[in-house]
Structures are given as structure tokens and as C-alpha cells.
Amino acid sequence: MSPDAVVVQGLVKIYDGGVRALEGIDMTVHQGEIFGLIGPNGAGKSTTIRILSTLLKPTEGKVTIMGHDVSTDEIAVRGLISYLPEDAGAYENLSGKEYLQFMAGFYGGDRNGMVERGMRIADLGVRIDSRIKEYSKGMKRRLQIGRALMTSPRVAILDEPTAGLDVMHGYYVRHEIKRAIKEDGSTAIISSHNLLEVEFLCDRVGLIDKGRIIEVGTPAELKERHSALNLEEVFLGVVGRA
């Protein structure tokens, strides 16, 4: 089996109406690594992530996840991935535990074990039995992180996992993601505008701009390559929009 969990080759996406979102993305994500996808608004991060999640079809190019083509083998891909959209909501009239049970119901194996793990990652205490509509934004996000990671996915695809969270919740979520991914030996692709978060979480980072990957490397490599103190300076230098 290829050591690469995700392989993207010549990925182009043109929406109905002619809008070109991706101009030919090429990237690979190795098994067991956390890969960060950073770039300015409109660069193509969410489109790439949605194609990896089987929500959108590529116009051109090929994307495989653990060797399965996302265009032709969607059901198999969906069994391997777990997707967390930016600002993902949950069913307001269910309790947190019912929501995790509902989601676990679509997977084989030890569903009770999955729910227990989800509850442990979310760490909502007795509030796990409250209706989700009574949760704060931070609690909802923790529940979503629990949901996304409880199935021990081979590839976790997380879009802005800490967007809008306060320092406490953001810190908790970042550490839980890192702990769970490393514990499972999973692979993760994380899209984020928070470059400190990316630097903390990611083994490698890809910079995307105008629908193309323009730079890839570990945070240390990128900083050295651009003589930068942090990823923010790398980003500004590469994208050139200071």
C-alpha cells in the first residue's frame, strides 16, 4: 500500500456558471501526518477540502484517499474519512449523546465504544445529556470534534476546527485533535486561518493561492526557506499581500 494517505493530481474545479475555483492542485499527504492547508480567502481551501470529502466532484484531475478514488468509489472513501465543516451545526433538539449515537449508527464495529470515545473527547460532563440547543458555541464545537474523531477515521478532514472559539475552548480543541490523531495513528488535513494553530498542529503545511499549491514543507522548513520567524511571515512573504 502507498505510504500516502491522500494523493491529489492536477485537480481542477470549475463550478456551474464558469467560476474556476481550482487551477490544478497537486499534493500528497502521508499516512499518520497532520497536514495544514493555508491560504487567503478565496484561494480554494474549502473547495479542495469538499472534494476530498466527496461533497463536490472534480472537474479534472484525480484524488485518491487510501487508494480509493473520490469520484468513483465515494462510499468506500466516506467509510475512511471524517469531515468537520467550518461552523458545522448539530441537531438542536437532540442531546449531545443522542447526536453521537445517531452518527455512530452509520458505522460498523463497536458503536457504544465510539459514543463513549466521542463523549470523552467532547468532555461535556453531565451536559452531554442536555439538548444541543442549550449548548454554547464552544460546547457545540467540542461535540463536533468528538463526533469527527470518535470513529478513529483513517483520514480526518477538519475545516477551521477552532474558528470563533475563545482561547480556552480553542486550546482544548487543538490539544484534543493532536492527541486523538496521534493516538489513532490517523491522518488529518486541517484548513485554518490561524497560523499559530497550524504551526502547533501540523507536521507539514501546504500554501494555496489562486487555486494552486505554491509551497509545501514542514513549518520549520518553510520558516528557514523564507527566513521567517513564524508561519505568518512565511504566508505574507509567499502570498505577497502584506
Next chain:
Amino acid sequence: MPNHLWNIVVKELREIFRDPKLVIGMIIVPLLIFPLMGGAIRAGIDAEENHLARMEIAIMDIDRTEGGYNMSTLLNYVMVQSNLTLQGIDAQDTASAVDWCMENGFETLVVVPGNFSEEIESGHSASVEIYQVLTHYGISEAAGAQRVASAVSAFDNLLTAQRLQMSYSNSSYDALLTPAVVHSSSVIRGNIEDADPQIVVTTMLTTTTTMPIVIMLLIIMAGQLAATSVAMEKEQKTLEVLLTLPIRRINILLGKLAGVVVVSLIATLSYVAGFGYYMSSFTTGAGSVDLAAIGLAPDMAGYALMIVSLFLSFIAALSLAVLLAAYTQDVRSAQSLLSILYVPVMMPAVVLMISPIEVLPGALQGVLYAVPFTYPILAAKALYTHQYGLIAFGIIYQVVFTAAVLYLATRMFSTEKVLTAKLSFGKRKKKPMD
């Protein structure tokens, strides 16, 4: 049922039944509205009958003679026999009598002029004046004047019969007053039934005009429920997660529809139970006829066809609603776009409430027959007429229509269009996402 589908159905039901607005609107209101309507109408009729039974009339009888007998004495007697309670008053003039009535809570004043007996006995027409106090302009306010006018008419008949009996001494009063008597019967499915056709039609209309409105409301509510369910998934971004789960997307669509269908079925049962009680409040009412006694009772075949037709209408409406909601990004837009569905749902209800389909112009008939939501309304009427041929055809048409819409909705859910499709209404398209 596959586990994944069942999982979605259970989730949908939990979501719906935990939303008090939906439970009240879909189940409790239909269950209560008809008994309440029937009870309110029955209570109104009873109150009116009680009011009329003990009606008190003020009478200023200027023609009255102490201890003697004249025409005004006879008129007073007839009014008492007509269940009117008379309160004699002495007043200077009519204006003073009216003031007295208003001060003492009398709504109707009768003034018998001083020359009343003299005019009648001399072969002329005498007049009786009626003054009705109007305050809230309800229908019942005219009842007093009508009751007095009816009593005067009875007085006229009595007097006429007395005069005629001088010439026809062997005839009864009734025979003298009504030389020709009308007796109306209704011919229902070839059987002659002893029921006035006017009363039969009125009783039928009382029940059949209500059904289209209720069916229309139920279909609209079910459509709103389905559209809201899909739009809510998009608005809260729960749909994106659902679509990345390892299940066939048709299961997501069918699970959603099944959840709404279960609720709609409960709503329909609630409607049928409430409507049954509503109808029972009319069968005992005055001026109505027991439809079952004249062969217009619903039978099991009629109920079966109506339920099937109603069910298919629900599925068609739900599929259309889901399809429309897939083109929106939030609940508000979905509700607005759903108004497109209101036209075909409301049109048959409104038109068929006013007129039977058979007497409509051909073009309008064609339009109505093309609308699948027409058939449950026709089926509701066929409950009484037992003309099931058209309903059976309608059900076949509904099956084809519903299958086509379901197919389109399934196609929509199987592609990325369920996330990206938007109705632009002529605006320039923006880049959908980064």
C-alpha cells in the same frame, strides 16, 4: 428497513416531536379545531334557539278593550301561541314606548294602532308597527321582528281561514289556506328518498366545503415541514456532514421523507378523528338531514380511496418541497420559495369549494385534473356520492406524478447540486465558495 434508513427516520421523528410548534400545528390543532368548530356552531345554534324560545316582546296595544274581545285580542292570543312573551306597556306615543324598551332591555316593540279592529272588520288592511332596537347588528337581532311578523302572518291565516270557512264549512283550516301542498323528495342513486333536496344539498355543502380547506392546510403544513427539514440541514451545515457519511444518499432523502410522512399520517388521523366529531354535530341539527339515512353514508371503499389519494398528495407535496428547498441555503428562503407550491395546492381547494368540477369550463377542468392535489378533494366528496371511477384514475395519475418528482429529488440528492444549486432570479452569479 435498512439500519441506516431507520437511524435517519428515528432522528427525524425525535427532531419533529421535540419541536412544540410542529406538534401543535400538525397534530393538536387538527384534532381540536373540528370538535371546537362543531361545538361552537352547535352551541351557537342552541343559544339562538334558547334566545328565541324565551323571547320577550313589548306591546303597546292602543286598540285594546278592557274585558272585551276584538281583533287585537286575537292578535295577542296568536302571538302568545307563537311562544312570544308579551309585556304590555302604556306610553304617550311611540317615541316614549321606544325609550321605555331601551331602558328596560326590550329589543322588540309592537304597536297596535287604535283603529286596528275597525279597519279589519270593515274589510280593509290594518297595520301593525314593529320597532326593533339594533345595537350589535348580529343576525339574531332581527329575530324578534321576524318572530312578530310570523305571528302576524299566522293571525292573517287564521282570519282568512275563518272567513273562507263561511263558504266552505266542510274544509279544514289547513286545506283552506293551502289548496296546493308541495312535497319534495330527493332521488339519490335511483332511490327515492323522503328528504327535501334543498336540505340535502345544504347538509352536503356544510361538510364538503370544509374538507378542501383542511386538506389544503394539511398538505401545505407537510410541505413546510419537509422543506424546513432540508433547509435546516443546509442552514446549520448538518447536511454536509450527513452527505459525507458512508450511506447511500437516497437513504438520506427517503429517511427524511419517511419521518415527515409518519408525522403527516398522525396528523391525518388527527384530522379524520376531529372531522368525524365535527360532522356528528350537524346530523342532529335543525334544518339538516341524516345523510346516512338516505344512502349518503361514507363506506370503507370511499375512506380507503380518500386516504390513498391524500397519502399520495402528501408524498408529491413533500418531494416537491424537498426539491425546492434544495435550491435554497436557509429556512427563510425555503419558506419563500415554497410559496410556488401554494398555487397548485390552493387552487383546487378554493375552486372546488365554490363549484363542483363537472360544471366548470373545460379548460379549467383540464387544469384541475392536471393538478395532483385535486384528487383528495374529489375523493372527499366521493365519500358521499360513491362515484369512485374518477378517483381511481386520479390515484394512478398521482402515482405517476409522485414517482417522477421523487426521481428528480433523488437525482438532486445524488449530485453536488444539493449543496451548490441556487436560484439566482437574474442576478449575476457570485463565486460560491473559496
